[in-house]
Structure formats: C-alpha cells, structure tokens
Amino acid sequence: MPVLAKWYDLRDLGNAVGAFLDWIRDLGGPDWIPYVVSGLIGIVAILLWLLVSQLAFIWIERRVIGRMQARIGPNRVGPWGLLQPIADALKLLLKEAITNRYADKPLFWLGPVLIFIPALVVFAVIPFGEGMSLADLNVGVLFVIAITSINAIAIFISGWASNNKFALLGSMRAIAMLISYELVQAFALLGVVIFAGSMRLGDIVAWQSEFNTWMFLLQPLALVAFLIASAVEINRSPMDISEAESEIVAGYHTEYSGIKFGFFYAAEYFAAFAVSGVVVTLFLGGWTAWGLEEWVPGWLIFLSKLYLVFFLFIWTRGTLPRLRIDQLMAFSWKFLLELLFIHILVVGAQVLIWHEGDYPAEVVLPIFAVINWTLAVALIVGWATFMGHLSPERRAKRAVLTQELGAIYYRPADGHGDRPTRPLEEA
Amino acid sequence: MEDTGSIVAFWLLAALTLGSALAVVVIRDLIRAVVLLITSFLGVAGLYITLSADFVAVVQVLIYVGAISVLLLFAVMLTPRASRDNAETFFQIPAILLTGLVAFTISLVSLDTDWTVVERGGFEETASAIGESLLDKYVLPFEMAAVLLLVAMLGAIVLVHPEGTEEE
Amino acid sequence: MAIELEHYLALGALLFAIGLYMALAKRNFVGVLMGIELMFNAVNLTFIAFSRFVSPATDVTGHVFVVFVITVAAAEAAVALALAMLVYRNRETIDVDRMDLLKW
Numbered sequence: 296m297p298v299l300a301k302w303y304d305l306r307d308l309g310n311a312v313g314a315f316l317d318w319i320r321d322l323g324g325p326d327w328i329p330y331v332v333s334g335l336i337g338i339v340a341i342l343l344w345l346l347v348s349q350l351a352f353i354w355i356e357r358r359v360i361g362r363m364q365a366r367i368g369p370n371r372v373g374p375w376g377l378l379q380p381i382a383d384a385l386k387l388l389l390k391e392a393i394t395n396r397y398a399d400k401p402l403f404w405l406g407p408v409l410i411f412i413p414a415l416v417v418f419a420v421i422p423f424g425e426g427m428s429l430a431d432l433n434v435g436v437l438f439v440i441a442i443t444s445i446n447a448i449a450i451f452i453s454g455w456a457s458n459n460k461f462a463l464l465g466s467m468r469a470i471a472m473l474i475s476y477e478l479v480q481a482f483a484l485l486g487v488v489i490f491a492g493s494m495r496l497g498d499i500v501a502w503q504s505e506f507n508t509w510m511f512l513l514q515p516l517a518l519v520a521f522l523i524a525s526a527v528e529i530n531r532s533p534m535d536i537s538e539a540e541s542e543i544v545a546g547y548h549t550e551y552s553g554i555k556f557g558f559f560y561a562a563e564y565f566a567a568f569a570v571s572g573v574v575v576t577l578f579l580g581g582w583t584a585w586g587l588e589e590w591v592p593g594w595l596i597f598l599s600k601l602y603l604v605f606f607l608f609i610w611t612r613g614t615l616p617r618l619r620i621d622q623l624m625a626f627s628w629k630f631l632l633e634l635l636f637i638h639i640l641v642v643g644a645q646v647l648i649w650h651e652g653d654y655p656a657e658v659v660l661p662i663f664a665v666i667n668w669t670l671a672v673a674l675i676v677g678w679a680t681f682m683g684h685l686s687p688e689r690r691a692k693r694a695v696l697t698q699e700l701g702a703i704y705y706r707p708a709d710g711h712g713d714r715p716t717r718p719l720e721e722a
Numbered sequence: 723m724e725d726t727g728s729i730v731a732f733w734l735l736a737a738l739t740l741g742s743a744l745a746v747v748v749i750r751d752l753i754r755a756v757v758l759l760i761t762s763f764l765g766v767a768g769l770y771i772t773l774s775a776d777f778v779a780v781v782q783v784l785i786y787v788g789a790i791s792v793l794l795l796f797a798v799m800l801t802p803r804a805s806r807d808n809a810e811t812f813f814q815i816p817a818i819l820l821t822g823l824v825a826f827t828i829s830l831v832s833l834d835t836d837w838t839v840v841e842r843g844g845f846e847e848t849a850s851a852i853g854e855s856l857l858d859k860y861v862l863p864f865e866m867a868a869v870l871l872l873v874a875m876l877g878a879i880v881l882v883h884p885e886g887t888e889e890e
Numbered sequence: 891m892a893i894e895l896e897h898y899l900a901l902g903a904l905l906f907a908i909g910l911y912m913a914l915a916k917r918n919f920v921g922v923l924m925g926i927e928l929m930f931n932a933v934n935l936t937f938i939a940f941s942r943f944v945s946p947a948t949d950v951t952g953h954v955f956v957v958f959v960i961t962v963a964a965a966e967a968a969v970a971l972a973l974a975m976l977v978y979r980n981r982e983t984i985d986v987d988r989m990d991l992l993k994w
Binding site for chain 2: 920944961
Binding site for chain 1: 751757784787849
C-alpha cells in the first residue's frame with residue numbers, strides 16, 4: 296500500500312524500524328539480537344508516548360473540567376498553567392512516601408507496582424498502525440480481559456496492606472465492581488469477536504477496513520456497555536465509588552502518599568489510555584479511516600481517535616454525578632447483562648444468517664446495522680421503563696457484608712456470648 | 723524444544739512456580755500466601771505458553787488469577803476473627819511422608835517410562851481448534867459445564883445469603 | 891540440554907506434591923483450598939505437556955480437557971468458599987481441626 300517505503304516515510308513507522316533492524320542484522324551477531332532490539336524499541340516508544348500523553352492530558356483534563364464547571368483551572372505555573380503537570384510530578388516525587396506503622400510492608404510496597412502491570416501490558420496487543428503492535432496475539436481480546444482482571448488483585452492488596460478501614464472498604468467496593476463489570480466487558484467484546492470471526496486485534500481492524508464499516512455502527516449496544524464497563528474498570532467518575540472522597544476519604548489509596556500515590560495516579564491515566572485504545576481498535580476502526588490511512592499516517596489516525604475517546608471519559612467525569620454502590624451493582628446485574636444477553640443472541644443469529652445464506656456484505660451489513668440500532672434503542676428505553684416501574688431503588692440498601700468485613704462490630708450489651716449481633720436488623 | 727530461549731524460559735518459569743508454591747507452604751501470613759499463590763499461577767500460565775497452549779494460558783490468567791484468587795482473598799477477608807495464619811495440623815509428619823512418596827513415585831514412573839514422543843514444529847495456535855471442538859465434539863460436556871457453573875453460583879449465593887435479610 | 895516431556899512431568903509431580911501436602915496438613919480451610927488449586931494446576935500442566943509431546947499436532951483434546959478442569963475448579967472454589975463462610979458464621983473459626991462436630 297505505501298507508495299514510498301523508504302525509512303523516512305512517516306506513514307509507516309515500521310519502515311524506519313525495519314531499516315534499523317536490517318542494519319543491525321548486517322552487523323552480524325546472534326539471531327536473537329534483532330528481536331530483542333525491536334521489542335525494546337516498541338516498549339520504549341510506548342512508554343515515552345504514554346508519559347508525554349499523560350502529562351499533556353493532566354493539564355487538558357483539568358482545564359476542560361474547569362471550563363465545564365465554570366472555573367478557570369490551573370493557570371499559575373507557566374503560560375496558561377501549562378507546566379502544572381510537571382510541578383505536580385515534581386511535588387509527588389519529592390514528598391515523603393509515608394508507610395503506615397501497622398501496614399503490611401511488603402504488600403504495601405507491592406500494591407503500587409502491581410497496579411502498573413495491567414495498564415501497561417494491554418498496550419502490547421493494541422495495533423497502533425499497520426504492523427505496529429508489539430505482539431499481535433491470536434487470543435488478543437481474551438488477553439485484554441485477562442490482564443485487566445489483575446487490577447482487582449492490585450487494588451485489593453493495596454487496600455488490605457494499608458491496614459485502614461477506608462482503604463479496605465474502598466478495595467472491597469472496587470473488587471465487587473470489577474467482578475461485576477468484567478462480565479459486561481467480556482460480553483460486549485464477545486459480540487465483536489463473533490462478527491469479526493477472530494480474537495486477533497489486527498484481524499478485527501482488518502475486518503472493519505475490509506467491509507468499510509466501523510463496529511460501533513453495527514453494534515451500538517456493545518459500545519455503550521463497553522464504555523460504561525471500562526469507566527468502572529479504570530475507576531473514573533461517575534463510577535469511581537471505590538475512591539469516592541466524599542464517602543471513604545480516598546478509597547484504597549488513602550494511606551499512600553508521595554511517589555506511591557503518584558504511581559496510582561499515573562496508572563489510572565495509563566489504564567484510561569489503554570481502554571480508549573481498546574475501544575478505538577475494536578469499535579472505531581483502529582488505525583483505518585475509510586481510505587484516509589493512505590494519506591495520513593495510520594498511527595496519527597489511531598492516536599486522534601484515542602484522544603477523542605479519552606475526551607469522552609473527561610466529559611462524563613465533568614458532567615455526571617457519582618453513583619451509589621448498590622445502584623452501580625444493580626445496573627450491571629439487572630440492566631446491562633440482560634441487554635447484552637439479548638444482544639449476543641441477535642448478533643449470533645445475524646452472523647449465522649449471513650454465513651449460511653452466503654449473502655453479499657453490502658446488502659446484509661446495512662440491514663444488520665439498522666436492526667441493531669433499533670434494537671439497542673428499543674431495549675434501552677424499554678428495559679429502563681420496565682425496570683423503573685418494577686423497583687425504584689431510591690433508598691440505599693443495607694450493606695450486608697460490612698459487618699462480616701470486621702469494619703463495624705457490635706457486641707451484645709449483656710456481655711455473654713461472643714457472636715456478633717446484627718443491630719441494624721432491629722432498627 | 724532445543725532453542726536456548728525455550729530452555730531458559732522453562733527453567734525460569736519452573737523456578738518461579740515451584741519457588742512460590744513452596745513459599746506458599748512455608749510462609750505464615752495467609753494473605754501473603756495467597757499473593758504468592760497468584761505468582762505460582764502466573765508461572766504455570768507461562769509454562770503453558772512454552773508448551774504452545776496460548777488459549778489455555780490466557781484462560782489460566784483469566785480464571786485462576788482473576789477469579790479464584792480473588793475468591794480466596796475474599797474468603798480470608800470475610801472471616802475476620804478466624805486465625806489468619808497458615809499453620810499446620812498435627813498430621814504434618816505423615817503428610818510430608820505421603821507427599822514425598824507421591825512425588826517420588828510419579829517422578830520415577832514418568833522418568834522410567836519410554837514415552838512415544840511425536841516431533842512437532844514451532845508454536846501452533848490452538849484457540850480456533852479448541853473452539854471448534856468445544857462446540858462440535860464436546861458440545862454435551864460444554865453445556866454440562868455451563869449448567870454446573872450456574873448451579874454452583876446459585877448454591878454459593880444460597881449458602882452465604884444471610885438469614886433475615888428481607889427481600890424487597 | 892533440551893527440554894523434554896520428563897521435565898514437565900517431574901515439575902507437575904513436584905507441584906502436585908506441594909498441593910497435596912497443603913491439602914493434608916494445613917490448619918486453615920483457605921490453606922487447604924489453596925493446596926487443592928495447586929493440585930489442579932499440576933494436573934493441568936501434565937495434561938498440556940502430554941498434549942504437546944505425545945498427541946499429534948491437530949489434536950486438542952488435552953487442551954479441551956484442561957478448559958473443563960478449570961471450569962470445574964472455578965465452580966468448586968465458589969462453593970467451597972461459601973461453605974467456609976458458612977462454617978465461620980456458625981463456629982467462628984475456619985480451622986479444620988476444630989470442625990469436629992461429627993466426632994462425638
């Protein structure tokens with residue numbers, strides 16, 4: 296496809312890397328050196344891009360949310376407050392990282408380290424451009440879900456090791472949320488995989504490019520569900536109840552300070568970029584844009600789409616209020632999952648009809664798109680009215696597990712028997 | 723597997739798996755033991771990759787690391803006044819004898835038997851083949867597994883549902 | 891030295907032995923469960939090793955079996971941990987030495 300495939304052709308960065316690797320290969324040495332070097336180049340490039348994007352988007356997010364909330368936002372350090380993220384980073388680096396005296400020290404140290412792993416490793420399978428993915432696994436979609444599930448353990452460890460009531464409550468909320476919404480995520484991606492017929496992210500991009508469509512045009516419900524589920528997964532408002540500062544101080548990272556807190560802060564951004572990348576790859580056509588990739592570098596298209604999706608997360612954070620934990624859990628189990636079951640059924644039937652009947656894609660895909668959009672609107676509206684009449688959840692349910700957690704303990708007043716009573720039941 | 727990468731990977735992953743499994747036995751603190759168990763699961767996932775079982779490796783990470791370990795952590799957290807140590811019962815000596823015997827017997831048999839090894843090439847992708855056989859040859863066990871999971875989930879909910887919580 | 895089937899089998903045997911020891915000798919119920927999970931892992935590793943070295947390339951029966959084992963292990967873990975919580979609620983302990991109501 297590229298007209299000129301010289302190393303200075305910016306439309307495909309693989310050319311430059313390929314030329315460099317050829318040069319290394321010509322120098323001689325063992326066979327594994329080019330592999331190691333290409334892997335290192337990929338890792339360093341992704342890390343540098345992440346750091347620069349993060350510094351830029353800390354400023355952008357604060358300014359944009361300031362504008363949305365009729366404030367000014369950071370405006371003191373440098374022109375228009377541009378150097379604010381750097382000042383913040385320096386502050387986090389120089390502050391003392393306090394370790395709680397009763398903390399479980401190895402685990403307390405492990406938490407911030409472990410939370411980086413899922414956020415960074417997901418980028419390995421995301422194709423930034425044509426042939427620009429570190430490892431295009433044939434089980435890529437499953438890999439993304441599996442790796443992001445490590446998040447739950449990192450959050451639990453940091454909450455547990457802090458030896459703090461609020462931290463433990465926050466990590467417990469986080470795990471409950473993550474487990475519920477992992478199902479939603481998996482089902483949303485399942486629809487995409489059924490259509491594309493492959494779990495390799497590169498293949499899914501190629502499928503969308505081949506049929507000149509983007510997956511969200513065919514499966515709007517899956518996109519909505521995945522966006523909501525990933526907002527939960529990365530703990531962003533309005534789903535950030537695991538670190539809700541008005542309820543439980545700062546959730547699982549209450550006890551962390553200095554650079555350890557900086558790790559959590561950075562990992563949150565990295566994870567947000569990662570899920571934005573997954574959304575772009577699976578639902579928005581990846582690095583392709585209806586032929587535009589012939590003229591503009593594919594990685595630029597990918598990055599601009601990614602920043603747009605990230606802007607969507609900023610937007611929801613700036614405008615929507617935080618949900619309550621029982622609302623969030625009920626939303627997953629009683630609303631999203633049912634809709635996705637119906638969605639998967641319909642999508643599977645469509646693929647079956649398409650492949651068995653051997654219809655041309657130009658005829659079938661628009662019909663499917665119309666059906667799925669109608670279905671999505673009808674399901675969301677219908678289920679919302681149905682569920683809304685069925686059980687209004689205006690009153691917070693009693694949290695059953697908090698006593699079992701050891702957070703709040705009541706002893707019988709008469710003093711005999713050491714079984715905990717359940718005082719809320721009498722009230 | 724002849725190439726240096728596979729050999730180094732095998733020994734590293736084997737050391738990681740066995741080392742953290744041993745640490746799970748030895749270490750006193752239960753939460754740390756679960757964390758080390760997770761490391762062991764990850765090591766086994768890496769060993770699956772050296773055996774060119776990509777799908778099973780990812781499923782191992784997804785289910786063992788992402789689900790079962792979280793269940794174990796939850797169980798430790800929800801039993802707050804039980805002892806959180808990882809001590810042994812009085813059957814320690816017989817257990818050591820028995821497990822030593824089991825390990826010795828299995829290792830001896832596996833080393834002594836003359837396995838008919840089929841030579842195979844590099845890394846094959848198994849995901850699509852597994853998917854096809856799950857929905858073709860093994861469709862009945864597949865459905866049974868689904869029913870089993872449903873029953874287990876309902877059973878777990880019914881068991882831990884506290885009496886006296888009113889349904890609305 | 892090339893890695894052969896025997897390496898994986900010995901590794902599986904050792905892992906199984908560690909799991910068996912934990913299941914037999916741990917006092918905490920969660921520890922017993924951890925041992926059982928380790929035993930599952932050892933068996934799965936052996937299955938995959940046999941599938942890689944002994945069966946022909948097109949045969950994925952070993953992999954399918956492992957997928958089923960993992961599924962059943964997940965179900966088992968959920969029910970077992972529910973039982974642990976139930977025992978804890980009634981006896982305030984999950985020490986297997988003290989779950990001795992049926993002894994008398």
